[in-house]
Amino acid sequence: KQEVTQIPAALSVPEGENLVLNCSFTDSAIYNLQWFRQDPGKGLTSLLLIQSSQREQTSGRLNASLDKSSGRSTLYIAASQPGDSATYLCAVWPDSGNTPLVFGKGTRLSVIA
Amino acid sequence: DTEVTQTPKHLVMGMTNKKSLKCEQHMGHRAMYWYKQKAKKPPELMFVYSYEKLSINESVPSRFSPECPNSSLLNLHLHALQPEDSALYLCASSLVGNTEAFFGQGTRLTVV
Numbered sequence: 217k218q219e220v221t222q223i224p225a226a227l228s229v230p231e232g233e234n235l236v237l238n239c240s241f242t243d244s245a246i247y248n249l250q251w252f253r254q255d256p257g258k259g260l261t262s263l264l265l266i267q268s269s270q271r272e273q274t275s276g277r278l279n280a281s282l283d284k285s286s287g288r289s290t291l292y293i294a295a296s297q298p299g300d301s302a303t304y305l306c307a308v309w310p311d312s313g314n315t316p317l318v319f320g321k322g323t324r325l326s327v328i329a
Numbered sequence: 330d331t332e333v334t335q336t337p338k339h340l341v342m343g344m345t346n347k348k349s350l351k352c353e354q355h356m357g358h359r360a361m362y363w364y365k366q367k368a369k370k371p372p373e374l375m376f377v378y379s380y381e382k383l384s385i386n387e388s389v390p391s392r393f394s395p396e397c398p399n400s401s402l403l404n405l406h407l408h409a410l411q412p413e414d415s416a417l418y419l420c421a422s423s424l425v426g427n428t429e430a431f432f433g434q435g436t437r438l439t440v441v
Contacts, residue, residue, distance in 0.1 A: 247427040259335075259419055260372070260432040305371060309427035316362060316385065317430060319371035 218243045218310050222320035229296055230328050237291040237323045239306030244287050247309040250317070251280050251291050254303045263304075264291075268311065296327045331356065335420050335433035343441055344410060350436050352403040352420030360426050361403045363395060364419040366435070372419055378403060379426060410440045 219242045229235055239249075248267050252260040264273045264280040266289065272281040279292040293300060303324050307317040333354045342348050352361065359380050364372035377385035378397040392414075394406040403420055420433045 248429070250429060252432070257417065257435075257437065259333075259434040260421075262331075262429060262431055265429040307430075311427075316374055316377055316426065321371050324369075 220320035245311040333433035350405040358422035
């Protein structure tokens with residue numbers, strides 16, 4: 217059974233720092249990996265989708281990498297801002313037909329001005 | 330347009346009430362999902378519809394009844410809920426299974 221782990225569970229950094237959020241998964245047979253952002257009480261916003269054949273994706277200050285063979289992904293946030301404060305969720309699409317997204321428990325990020 | 334629209338945003342209902350949550354997307358997605366999320370927990374899958382047919386029911390109690398009237402619309406009918414059913418209910422869609430998922434803003438449900 218696929219399991220997704222995110223480390224750390226919570227992170228507090230001063231504004232301007234570059235930071236890395238980690239995601240690991242137990243079964244390397246994945247189709248896609250998706251990073252989401254969630255603000256308190258709100259829905260999930262898709263940040264980046266990495267297909268299993270890709271190594272990384274970039275969007276603005278965000279860069280996500282994928283090492284499928286070792287079961288790891290990282291989300292790099294450059295020059296963090298207070299507006300980046302949110303919970304970041306990693307989720308994988310297992311490579312088996314009808315199985316939907318498997319979520320990690322998330323990393324709660326606080327960026328202090 | 331990558332929008333999934335959920336209504337209502339907030340709902341308070343008594344344990345004897347019947348209510349419905351609505352989810353709509355116009356992206357041509359053929360997979361739609363209902364998730365339940367408790368505070369500080371990740372979303373938990375409830376139901377998956379694929380091409381308007383129920384494909385996954387994660388052993389959800391029968392007081393939750395999903396419906397997919399057409400390819401753009403997903404409903405969740407609620408009846409005789411318990412206070413522990415209070416949560417954020419999220420709808421999502423994707424082109425087909427295992428492609429990029431898009432989520433709505435959720436319905437905050439409180440059962441009193």
